[in-house]
Amino acid sequence: MSATVRTRVRIPLRFNDGYSTTADAVTFRGLADGAEHVALVFGVPTGRPLVRxxxxxxxxDVFGSARCDCGPQLREAVERISTAGGVLLYLRQEGRGIGLYNKLDAYALQDRGLDTFEANMALGLPEDGRDYTAAAQMLTALGVDTIDLLSNNPDKADQLAAHGIVVRDHVPTGVFTTANNLSYLRAKVEHSGHTIALAG
Structure with missing residues (x-):
């Protein structure tokens, strides 16, 4: 199944710390999961563009929760990709694919001592329900088939490779630890092999 570009529009981006840049926001037709994923394209993604x-x-991302490292990773990715040239795929897969309400239910279980993966399982949900078929379709529709991947998650590269995207290099993200997210980050290392260097 292939996807095609639906709309491409230039938008300015500005973050709370004052950093700003511009990107082409690209939407698609024919994505496998039917979700409204969007690509932010910085520069001309030729050769081996940096992709997140x-x-x-x-x-x-929006409210600045310190229970995860998602907001800081998004901010970092935009600047790094804007500098290097490439694509940020913003995927509508809240809570590792379980949705917002389920994610908040999982938070409540984490407050009782379960880690993020155990909480998902206790709710009868997958540890990680994300499927990156649509991400591969988006890259293909943009004419991108070989990338450097900005990620600490080996599953992302494996799934992309299964769909014909060549990951030439794994570029680690920064490590954004707080008192509130350390156990969350440690669970990502222990359960899913994330390449995050944590102190202690």
Missing amino acids: MHSECLTG
Whole structure:
């Protein structure tokens, strides 16, 4: 199944710390999951563009929640990709694919001692329900088939490769630890092999 570009429009981006840049926001027709994912394209993504697949996180991206590292990762990715040239895929996969309400239910279980993956399982949900078929379709529709991937998550590269996207290099993100998210980050390392260097 292939996807095609629906709309491409230039938009300015500005973050709370004052950093600003511009990107082409691209929407698509024919994505496998039917969701409204969007690509932010910085420069002309030729050769081996830097690509970040960022899963939507309302609490972290918009409200600045310190329970995760999503907001800081998004901010970092935009600047790094804007500088290097490439694509940020903003994927509508809240809570590792379980949705906002379920994610908040999982937060309540985490407050009782479960880690983020255990909480999902306790709710009868997958540890990580994300599927990156649509992400590969988006890249293909943009004419991108070889990338450097900005991520600490090995599953993202594996899924892209299964759909014909060549990941030439894994570029680690920064590590954004707080007192509130350390156990969350540690669970990502222990459960899903994220390449995050945590102190202690």
